[in-house]
Amino acid sequence: MQESAQPPHTDWDADAVCRQIAALCPPLEPEAVPLHQALGRRLRQSITAPEDLPPFDRSAMDGFAIRRDDPASRWVVVDRLRAGDWRPRTLQPGQAVAIATGAALPCAGLQVIPREFVHDLGNIIEIRERPPLDYIRRRGEDARAGDELVPHGVILQPGTLALLASLGHTRPQVTRRPTVWHLTTGSELVDPAETPGPGQIRDSNSILVQTFCANRGLQIRQWRLPEEEPVVARILEPARRGDVLVDLLLISGGASVGPHDFTRNLLEQCGYEVVIARVRARPGRPLIVARRGRSLAIGLPGNPLAHWVCLHIYVDCALRAWEGAPSPTPPWKTGLLTRTLDAAPDRFETFWPARWCLNPEGRALLEPLPWRSSGDLTALATANAILRLPPQTGPLTPSAPVSFLPLNLQP
Amino acid sequence: MQESAQPPHTDWDADAVCRQIAALCPPLEPEAVPLHQALGRRLRQSITAPEDLPPFDRSAMDGFAIRRDDPASRWVVVDRLRAGDWRPRTLQPGQAVAIATGAALPCAGLQVIPREFVHDLGNIIEIRERPPLDYIRRRGEDARAGDELVPHGVILQPGTLALLASLGHTRPQVTRRPTVWHLTTGSELVDPAETPGPGQIRDSNSILVQTFCANRGLQIRQWRLPEEEPVVARILEPARRGDVLVDLLLISGGASVGPHDFTRNLLEQCGYEVVIARVRARPGRPLIVARRGRSLAIGLPGNPLAHWVCLHIYVDCALRAWEGAPSPTPPWKTGLLTRTLDAAPDRFETFWPARWCLNPEGRALLEPLPWRSSGDLTALATANAILRLPPQTGPLTPSAPVSFLPLNLQP
Structure with missing residues (x-):
């Protein structure tokens, strides 16, 4: 195991942390869910066409079906087919059937003349102009029975769900959602709605973790607790006893003296093995990754900017690995x-809040946002990306290529 | 009004449709909601700093505070401050206070020596190395009271919500959600879980519209109805009477003969004024846009590919305009x-399902997905973008620049 080869006290770089987390999080089991619950989830089966698509020759336009070999320029309308109708008949020369887009053709050897090519005289139609095409969607034209239509592993978006619905796949196999518990510890924390007393601060990590998870379709359980081991251990007791499977335990350390040791001791007390205890990257250097059987615990350093970075880089990596993503590590671009980015060279990798966009020529542009310290949250107001600076990066000039993680598409 | 200048029968291009829809959808009123309900919604106020940030000088590290003018190399630890503590005291030369990251400094004129720069002998510390900085986050360093921290109009993401929580802004003003009703009409439609009889097809538009809206945080009401005006009109009666405000009425036409006329007549029957009745773009040419007071109705052509395109281009435009987006028209890139894209020149603008990604150099690449007709949904399996071809575009070669709308970041 990699964690035995590299003891927890050793410094890990961020990529190594992500690889280690991915290795600790094999894909969770799939489950069949109704289509509306499958939105945004990863498909764990491949979907094939159950029959030829379309299953029969269909009109591609609203118009009139006639025999392809019929040289007439005037026809008697002998039937009218709406899309839901199914009335096979053999057409004779001089006969036409009014037909709606999508409706099954009444027999073989036909062509469709769209409405705009004829004069409609009621039960008689006359040609205005011979159309260049036959306006028929042929059986099997889109796919043959057995063709793979949706590959294993795609994230199910509305269009994909519409395709599944059209095929009658109404309970696709997707990865089950992990159970997530989040503990925020810190004696200095008060509810955001309260006015902090001297030395107190408002808890902003709870809403951060809650909404980060909500964006990934996860409803989580949360507690805000004093930094007292018996109190916290009592909450974790059902998980420790195995009464509840908690796939992911997130602990937001307070900023009291020794929060790192507090989280570490707590996790060890609860039977977790600490795998990573410090990362060669900032913010978020005092990160803790631990495991107990199939449960993963991540101890996040107290300040919200470090939380924001660690959630999007490390926690997201665990979630993607569990989901079954082919490459769970962050998709750096x-x-x-x-x-200009006036960063002093740092011996650690550094992550910066940033804004990205596509310029009119289709190039990704990155604007680093000003921030002074890991306690400075003001950059989070408008950040939509994380910029990554390797160790010893000095000041950078405009147009320098940089590595970044886009968080969303919004401008 | 633009719609009087350009009668509904005239053909509109897609950009003109979007501009018209945006003009018909002034921003909905704001409402105050709790933070967890504000996720993904547009902020309708500007948020300023209620006080200096940080509100007092704080330690930036776990360490020991000493007087800045104290030349000693050995100190007695006279107090220990956790982040939540608030015990002002004037330090004498030779005295140190152990202090946690984030804790308020006990008096002015101090510096912080991080732990790793001292030998900790219990109640005595000895210097190992004088640190280069003072490791203090000064009052007002991040923002001054009254500074704008979150501009009006941003979409609230987890990081922004954490910032709001830290400021005590627990009920931000955001745009209220529009009420959306969706009617799917068509006698040939059956539930996706059913096996269609001859000529019938499974309804895939309902799940498409439902999940498209769910991705935008909207829970909608849906009905699947036969294409019979009295039946449909009965459903719409409470809205027509004004008992319910339906901001957006979506009608998915069936594929029966005359679905366009059906939707049009139905809307006029219900008091809507048809503003747009046909678009110079494919798929989705028979689009209907209508209004009745503050209510907008959009009639979507029956086939799911046209739905997929029209939802992402026109319906999204309405939703963004109501939300208060500065430019509600689609953000084409x-x-x-x-x-190679072997498209025959078309007299209409054409939209294609496509896949986009950022290549290693940070350029947006577009892969058009094969599709044969507007009834071919197989391209929706993996599409994450809509490619736009202007009228008369001929075949295109690799590396040709094209206009596209990215739908999500996922690969």
């Missing part, structure tokens, strides 16, 4: 800096 | 084609 390259973009061009829009302005 | 430019990307480079990855392969």
Whole structure:
């Protein structure tokens, strides 16, 4: 195991942490769910066409079906087919059937003349102009029975769900959602709605973790607790006893003296083995990753900016690995800096809140947002990306290529 | 009004449709909601700092506070401050206070020596190395009272919500959600779980519209109805009478003969004024846009590919305009084609399902997905973008720049 080869006290770089987390989080089992619950989830089966698509020759237009070999320019309308109708008949020369888009053709050897190519005289139609095509969607034209239509592993979006519905796949196999518990500890924390007393601060990590998970379709359980081991251990007791499977336990350390040791001791007390205890990256250096059987615990350093970074890099990596993503590590991209970045060279990898966009030529541009310390949350007001600076990066000039993680598409 | 200048029968191009829809959808009123309900919604106020941030000088590290003018190399630890503590005291030379990250400094004129720079002998500390900085986050360093921290109009993401929580803004003003009703009409439609009889097809538009809206945080009401005006009109009666305000009425036409006329007549029957009745773009040419007071109705052509395109281009435009987006029209981008696109020149603008990604150099690449007709849904399996071809575009070669709308970030 990699964690035995690299003891927890050793410094890990962020990529190594992600690889280790991915290795600790094999895909969770699939479950069959109704289509509306499958939105945004990863498909764990491949979907094939149950029959030829379309299953019969269909009209591609509203119009009139006639025999392909019929040279007439005037026809008697002998039937009218709506999309739901199914009335096979053999057409004779001089006969036409009014037909709606999508309706099954009444026999073989036909062509469809769209409405706009004829004069409609009631039960008689006359040609205005011979159309260039036959306007028929042929059986099997889109797919043959057995063809793979939706590959294993895609994230189910509305269009994919519509395709599944059209095929009658109404309970696709998707990865089950992990159970997530989140404990925020810290004696200095008060509810955001309260006015902090001297030395107190409002708890902003609870809403951060809750909404980060909500964006991934996860409803989580949360507690805000004093930094007292018996109190916290009591909450964790059902999980420790095995009465509840908690796939992911997140602990937001307070900023009291020794929060890192507090989380570490707590996790060890609850039977977790600490795998990673410190990361060569900032913010979020005092990260803790631990495991107990199939349960993963991540101890997040107290300040919200470190939380924000660690959630999007490390926690998301665990969630993607469990989901069954082919590459669960963060999908770092390259973009061009829009302005000078006056960062002093740092011996650690550094993550910056940033804004990205696609410029009119389709290039990713990155604007680092000003922030002074890991306690400075003001950059989070508008950040939509995380910029990554390798160790010893010095000041960067505009147009320098940089590595970044886009968080959303919004401008 | 633009709709009087351009009668409904005239053909509109897609951009003109979007501009018209945006003009018909002024921003909905704001409402105050709790933070967890504000996720993904547009902020309708500007948030300023209620006080200096941080509100007092704070330690930036776990360490020991000493007087800045104290030349000693050995100190007696006279107090220990956790983050929640607030015990002002004037330090004498030779005295140190152990202090946690984030804790308020006990008096002015201090510096913090991080733990790793001292030998900790219990109640005595000895210097190992003088640190280069003072490790203090000063009052007002991040923002001054009254500074704007979150601008009006941002979409509230988890990081922004954490910032709001830290400021005590627990009920931000955001745009209220529109009420959306969706009617699917068509006598040939059966539930996706049913096996269609001859000529019948499974209804895939209901799940498409439901999950498209769910992705935007909207829970909608839906009905699947036969294409019979009295039946449909009965459902709409409470809205017509004004008992319910339906901001957006979506009608998915069936594929029966004359679905366009059916929707049009139905809307006029219910008091809607048809503003747009046909679009110079494919798929989705027989689009209907109508209004009745503050209510907008959009009639979507029956086939799911046209639905998929029209939802992402026109319906999303209405939703963004109501939300208060600064530019509600679709954020078209430019990307480079990855392969030849053998499209015959068309007299209409054409939309294609496509896949986009950022290549390693940070350029947007576009792969058009094969599709044969508007009844072919197989491209929706993996599409994450809509490619737009202007009228008369001929075949395109790899690396040609094309206009596209990215739908999500997922690969």
